[in-house]
Amino acid sequence: MIRNVAVPVLDGIFAFELGVLCEVFGVERPDEPLLPSFTFDLCTPVPGPVRTVSGFDLMVTHDLSRLETADLVAVPAIGRETDPPAELLSALRSAAERGARILSVCSGAFILGEAGLLDDRDCTTHWTYATELARRFPKARVDPDVLYVDSAGVITSAGTAAGIDACIYLIREEFGTGVANRLARRMVMPPHREGGQRQYVDQPVPCEADTLADTLQWMLEHLAEDVSVEQLAGLAHLSPRTFARRFRAETGTTPHHWLTDQRIMAARRLLEETAQPVEAVADLVGFGSAAVLRHHFARRVGTTPQSYRRTFTRAVAS
Numbered sequence: 001m002i003r004n005v006a007v008p009v010l011d012g013i014f015a016f017e018l019g020v021l022c023e024v025f026g027v028e029r030p031d032e033p034l035l036p037s038f039t040f041d042l043c044t045p046v047p048g049p050v051r052t053v054s055g056f057d058l059m060v061t062h063d064l065s066r067l068e069t070a071d072l073v074a075v076p077a078i079g080r081e082t083d084p085p086a087e088l089l090s091a092l093r094s095a096a097e098r099g100a101r102i103l104s105v106c107s108g109a110f111i112l113g114e115a116g117l118l119d120d121r122d123c124t125t126h127w128t129y130a131t132e133l134a135r136r137f138p139k140a141r142v143d144p145d146v147l148y149v150d151s152a153g154v155i156t157s158a159g160t161a162a163g164i165d166a167c168i169y170l171i172r173e174e175f176g177t178g179v180a181n182r183l184a185r186r187m188v189m190p191p192h193r194e195g196g197q198r199q200y201v202d203q204p205v206p207c208e209a210d211t212l213a214d215t216l217q218w219m220l221e222h223l224a225e226d227v228s229v230e231q232l233a234g235l236a237h238l239s240p241r242t243f244a245r246r247f248r249a250e251t252g253t254t255p256h257h258w259l260t261d262q263r264i265m266a267a268r269r270l271l272e273e274t275a276q277p278v279e280a281v282a283d284l285v286g287f288g289s290a291a292v293l294r295h296h297f298a299r300r301v302g303t304t305p306q307s308y309r310r311t312f313t314r315a316v317a318s
Contacts, residue, residue, distance in 0.1 A: 002101060002174050004039045006070035008088055009060060010078060011051045017077035017105040017163050018052075023187065024167040025074070035183055036175055041066050045085050053079065067091045070100055072170075077106035077159070080129060089115040096153065103155040103170065105163035112154065113137035121151040126159030164189055176312045177268040212236060212250055219255075223263055223286045229255055263287060264300050271309040278305045 005025040009018065026040035042058065043066035044050050049057040064087055067073055073095045092115040096102050104112050109125040112118050113133065118140035125133050130144030143149060148157040148166035150173075157166035168189065172180035215236045219227070232255055233243035247255050266285040270276055276284070282293035290305075297305050 002038070002071040002170070003036070004069055004071045005041075005074060006062075006066045006072070007040075007042050007074050007076065008064060008067065008091070009042050009044050009050050009058060009076065010082060010084065010088070012079040012082055013050065013052050013058070014077035014106070015052045015054045015056075016160060017108070020105060020163040020167060021074045021076055024164070024171070024183070025072070029186065032182065032186060035179060035186070036171075043067060045087055064088060064091045067095050067100075070095060072101045072103060075102075075104040075108035075111050077108050077163075078111065080107050080110050080132065082111070084111050084114050092117060099153070101153055101155065101170065103157070103166060105157050105166070106159040109133060109156045110136070112156065113140060117154055118156070121154055122149045123151060123154070123156040124149050124158055125156060128159075172268075176272045177265060178272055211246060216251075216258075219259060220262060223259075223266055224284055225286060226288075227259070259286075260296055261300070264296060267293060267297065267305065268301070268308065271305055272312045281305065 005021075007018070007021050022040070025038045028037055029035050041062050042050075042060045043062035043064055044060045045064055047061050047063050048059070050060050051057050068091075073092060075092075088111070092102065092112065096115075096117055102112065102117060104125075106126050107129055109118065109123055110129075110133065112123075113136060118133075118137050120139055120141070122141045122143060123133075124130070124143050124146050127144050130142050134140065134142040146158070147162040148155060148169060150169070155166050155170060157163045164187070168180050168184055171183055215232055218235055219232070229240050229244055232247075233240040236243050236246075238246065244255065247253075247258070251258055253261075263285040267281050267287070270281045270284060271278075274281075278293065279290045282288060282290045285293070287293040287296065294304055297303070297308070301308060303311075
């Protein structure tokens with residue numbers, strides 16, 4: 001479980017993306033005892049002032065040996081033309097080899113690419129940089145559309161706010177849905193945006209949708225029911241074809257995919273917070289049977305409902 005976070009910084013670092021990492025992992029919240037706390041440090045090849053792209057300096061006191069004890073190494077956005085020192089690239093490879101989680105925000109992916117950590121991995125970055133990332137690192141499988149990707153322990157995110165989504169995703173994977181939702185509320189963020197959601201949509205994401213907000217809320221309140229696109233279109237007073245097109249425009253995905261994601265989220269909460277049998281959980285969230293729940297759970301979470309429950313039962317006990 002992640003408790004020790006190190007962030008390598010170089011001249012030209014982007015302040016907002018660094019701030020995302022500081023906010024998620026570097027802020028103590030003593031009034032929220034259920035939220036995890038982390039040992040959190042910035043590090044740089046030669047301790048001292050590090051100039052941000054915004055024109056102010058950071059005073060960094062740790063050198064790159066700080067990466068040797070980190071459970072998570074998080075690389076913020078930086079200028080794509082940055083030539084990272086060999087010492088940093090070697091430290092990143094060593095961290096990945098010993099099993100530390102690696103995370104990059106936006107153009108931080110270019111640093112991971114230089115270290116060879118994107119080779120044969122799915123990855124992403126800000127959509128305007130994706131073509132360049134793919135050209136410079138041809139062994140990387142770059143997806144320009146998604147918000148974030150978790151590929152064999154290396155998480156890459158798109159630009160700006162997608163970095164928050166990736167961090168909240170990691171908190172959810174490590175500490176469970178309840179903790180992630182609590183942290184998201186504290187940060188005044190939506191509790192979950194699926195990593196496969198498109199980076200750029202023509203209209204706002206679900207909780208901000210103008211025309212389908214009521215329908216989306218109805219879907220959340222009726223997860224246990226078997227609903228069709230025709231039924232949802234009727235609720236929205238649209239034809240099925242228009243509804244499906246507008247749903248994708250506003251959410252970046254299909255009604256079926258969105259509903260499945262919400263059902264998985266609800267199942268995770270029930271597995272973490274209740275002793276309901278898996279069959280009952282499947283019924284309560286609308287999958288109908290434990291077999292169907294297991295199928296979708298394995299595809300989206302990468303484990304079985306039973307294993308997931310055991311993991312977070314141990315986490316709560318510890």
